[in-house]
Amino acid sequence: MRVLKVLVCLFVVVVAVNASAALPVRTWVSGVGDDAWPCSLTAPCKSFAGAYAKTEPGGQISVLDPGGYGALTITHSITIDGGGNFGSVLYTGDGITVNFTANDGLGNNVVLRGLSITSNYGGGYGVVVLGTVPTNVHVVDTTFVRTAVAVGMFPGASGSTLRLDNIEGSQISGTGVLVSPPAGGAAAKLTMNNVRISQTGTGAFNAGVRIVANTNGTIADSKFSNGSQGVLIESSSVHLSLVRTVLSENSNNGLLHYAMGITTLLDGCSIFGNTVGVSNVGGTVYGYSNNAIGFNTPDVVGNPIQSLTPK
Amino acid sequence: MVARALSLLALSFLVSTPAWSLATRTWVSGFGLDSNPCSYTAPCRTFSGALAKTDPGGIISVKDNATYSPVTINKSITIDGGGTYASVRHFGLDGITVNITSNDASGNVVVLRGLSIDSNGSGYGIVNTSSVTTHLHIEDCTLTRAGAGVGIFVTGQGSTVKMKNVDIRKMSAYGVVVSPPAGTPLKLTMTGVKVNHTGTYGLRILSNTNAMVVDSAFNGNDHGVSVESTSVHLNLTRTIVSQNSVNGLRHLVAGITTIIDRCSIFGNGTGISNTGSTVVGFNNNSIANNLQDVTGNAVQSLLQQ
Numbered sequence: 001m002r003v004l005k006v007l008v009c010l011f012v013v014v015v016a017v018n019a020s021a022a023l024p025v026r027t028w029v030s031g032v033g034d035d036a037w038p039c040s041l042t043a044p045c046k047s048f049a050g051a052y053a054k055t056e057p058g059g060q061i062s063v064l065d066p067g068g069y070g071a072l073t074i075t076h077s078i079t080i081d082g083g084g085n086f087g088s089v090l091y092t093g094d095g096i097t098v099n100f101t102a103n104d105g106l107g108n109n110v111v112l113r114g115l116s117i118t119s120n121y122g123g124g125y126g127v128v129v130l131g132t133v134p135t136n137v138h139v140v141d142t143t144f145v146r147t148a149v150a151v152g153m154f155p156g157a158s159g160s161t162l163r164l165d166n167i168e169g170s171q172i173s174g175t176g177v178l179v180s181p182p183a184g185g186a187a188a189k190l191t192m193n194n195v196r197i198s199q200t201g202t203g204a205f206n207a208g209v210r211i212v213a214n215t216n217g218t219i220a221d222s223k224f225s226n227g228s229q230g231v232l233i234e235s236s237s238v239h240l241s242l243v244r245t246v247l248s249e250n251s252n253n254g255l256l257h258y259a260m261g262i263t264t265l266l267d268g269c270s271i272f273g274n275t276v277g278v279s280n281v282g283g284t285v286y287g288y289s290n291n292a293i294g295f296n297t298p299d300v301v302g303n304p305i306q307s308l309t310p311k
Numbered sequence: 312m313v314a315r316a317l318s319l320l321a322l323s324f325l326v327s328t329p330a331w332s333l334a335t336r337t338w339v340s341g342f343g344l345d346s347n348p349c350s351y352t353a354p355c356r357t358f359s360g361a362l363a364k365t366d367p368g369g370i371i372s373v374k375d376n377a378t379y380s381p382v383t384i385n386k387s388i389t390i391d392g393g394g395t396y397a398s399v400r401h402f403g404l405d406g407i408t409v410n411i412t413s414n415d416a417s418g419n420v421v422v423l424r425g426l427s428i429d430s431n432g433s434g435y436g437i438v439n440t441s442s443v444t445t446h447l448h449i450e451d452c453t454l455t456r457a458g459a460g461v462g463i464f465v466t467g468q469g470s471t472v473k474m475k476n477v478d479i480r481k482m483s484a485y486g487v488v489v490s491p492p493a494g495t496p497l498k499l500t501m502t503g504v505k506v507n508h509t510g511t512y513g514l515r516i517l518s519n520t521n522a523m524v525v526d527s528a529f530n531g532n533d534h535g536v537s538v539e540s541t542s543v544h545l546n547l548t549r550t551i552v553s554q555n556s557v558n559g560l561r562h563l564v565a566g567i568t569t570i571i572d573r574c575s576i577f578g579n580g581t582g583i584s585n586t587g588s589t590v591v592g593f594n595n596n597s598i599a600n601n602l603q604d605v606t607g608n609a610v611q612s613l614l615q616q
Contacts, residue, residue, distance in 0.1 A: 031338070031351035032351055032352060065374065066338075066372040066373065066374065066391065067336075067351060067372065068335075068336045068370070068372075116370075116389075116391060116424075118370065118389065122417070122418060143424075143450070145389070145420065145422060145448070146368075146417065146418060146420060168450065168475060170446075170448060170473055171418060171420050171446055196475065196502060198471075198473060198500050199446070199471055199473075199498075223500075223502065223523075223525060225500055225523050226471070226498050226500065226523075246523070246525055246548055248523045248546060249498065249521055249523060266616075270525075270546075270548045270572050270573075272523075272546045272548075272570055272572075273521065273523075273544065273546060273570075287615075287616045289614075289615050289616065290595070290615050291615055291616050292548075292570075292572040292573070292593040292595065292613075292615055293615075293616050294570060294591060294593070294613055295544075295546075295568075295570055295591070305616040307616050
């Protein structure tokens with residue numbers, strides 16, 4: 001009897017431990033789900049927040065069908081995959097907040113894929129990165145409409161990374177992509193491919209891309225048009241390369257160096273129809289005799305483009 | 312007596328509910344009914360039915376791959392076919408009409424995504440006739456066999472049109488026609504737009520437009536791109552204009568300036584028709600194998616930097 005009682009107690013303890021530790025690595029959300037359910041394929045949850053709480057850190061939340069899945073704060077590694085179903089977030093504050101306050105042992109990686117992020121009445125961040133530890137965020141195949149800022153990166157720790165692939169942003173009331181890492185320590189790394197931002201705000205600090213400090217960036221096959229500034233760089237600690245990218249029809253500058261001593265590379269870019277094409281007072285812009293810069297008034301302010309010979 | 316007052320209260324509550332409780336998100340389905348509330352579990356059958364039950368600034372999601380009838384849009388809305396790729400058939404009518412006549416709190420923004428819009432040779436696939444400033448996004452759509460693919464006749468100045476990954480084929484007249492009013496110019500942004508085999512024009516811009524066209528193609532029309540006023544400022548970057556029987560790029564009047572950058576202009580009747588106007592290139596365009604490559608003023612070549 002005594003042995004049996006001990007065994008039963010042991011069993012209860014094991015069950016209790018399992019319930020708290022063994023979260024599934026993959027969960028599902030659906031428009032007909034319920035957050036009271038286990039977020040399985042056959043019993044999906046209703047919101048990203050509900051599924052996030054029931055997913056193992058480093059795991060994946062899949063979207064079963066098109067629906068609205070609500071705003072979310074992320075504090076550990078996760079992948080949210082809208083896939084072909086294009087999971088949608090329609091929000092009024094901030095859309096998705098990434099806020100790691102401790103290393104999760106999985107590299108602090110967040111992947112957001114196939115999402116449509118819309119602020120109902122304009123405002124807030126679509127995706128905002130905060131936190132106190134280095135964080136790696138990858139946003140893929142996602143559209144932003146009517147946000148104040150589409151993607152804002154304000155990591156509290158140096159050495160964070162942001163990668164954006166196939167992003168569409170428009171009717172943004174402020175800035176498309178705003179990168180402001182800590183001034184000291186390892187530089188943030190920014191990689192953008194096929195990012196198109198248009199119709200951003202009209203203020204002097206509103207831009208398609210605004211990089212405040214301490215960032216190594218490469219932007220390729222992208223377009224920043226019909227805003228105030230196309231690309232705005234505010235510190236000599238920013239090292240940016242722009243490849244096959246269009247900066248056009250911006251009401252202030254296509255590319256603005258807003259401090260002395262900034263160096264930027266242009267390779268195969270098209271810079272047209274901005275008030276100023278390249279504003280480069282006290283800075284350096286290298287080209288490879290393959291950038292088309294025309295119909296700005298004027299094309300270049302400050303130091304002329306230094307044209308290197310292609311090899 | 313109390314019970315009667317309560318029931319009256321309940322009745323008035325029920326009656327007033329439809330006026331203010333529109334949903335920010337609705338759904339349509341091939342199995343839906345427009346008498347349904349357009350919820351996920353009770354979806355509507357048509358875009359029109361769902362639009363009437365969706366808050367301005369809201370989203371209509373498509374649940375399944377079905378045919379949805381034409382719709383007229385009069386407020387900010389997103390119709391999202393997503394991976395479902397909803398189909399609109401509009402025989403003899405216009406497919407999706409955007410006609411916003413007063414400003415709404417969501418900025419008069421209309422997003423049309425993931426739609427296949429098809430007709431029988433007449434009507435517009437998508438037409439904007441709004442009387443206030445309107446922002447129209449067309450993404451990941453296919454338009455086929457109408458009179459014209461996209462017609463922009465908005466009369467609110469300072470409107471914008473953004474097209475991304477749009478395929479337009481077999482229009483009896485126009486691929487895209489843009490005719491905005493005077494005042495603040497319309498802004499047109501096209502990325503990855505392909506217009507093939509229309510009766511007359513691939514892209515026709517009549518007035519007051521700042522246009523940026525990137526990574527696009529206008530092939531096999533009468534005119535690839537036709538610019539018809541000095542108030543149109545067009546930049547063509549990495550774009551192919553080929554096999555158009557009359558002109559690749561046409562400046563209809565004198566005094567127009569257009570920029571071409573990394574473009575390929577091949578196999579047209581006339582590559583560039585430029586009488587009295589200006590075309591600026593950067594020594595990086597390929598213009599060849601047209602019956603005449605350029606008529607009128609020669610292309611002005613600037614140095615790249």
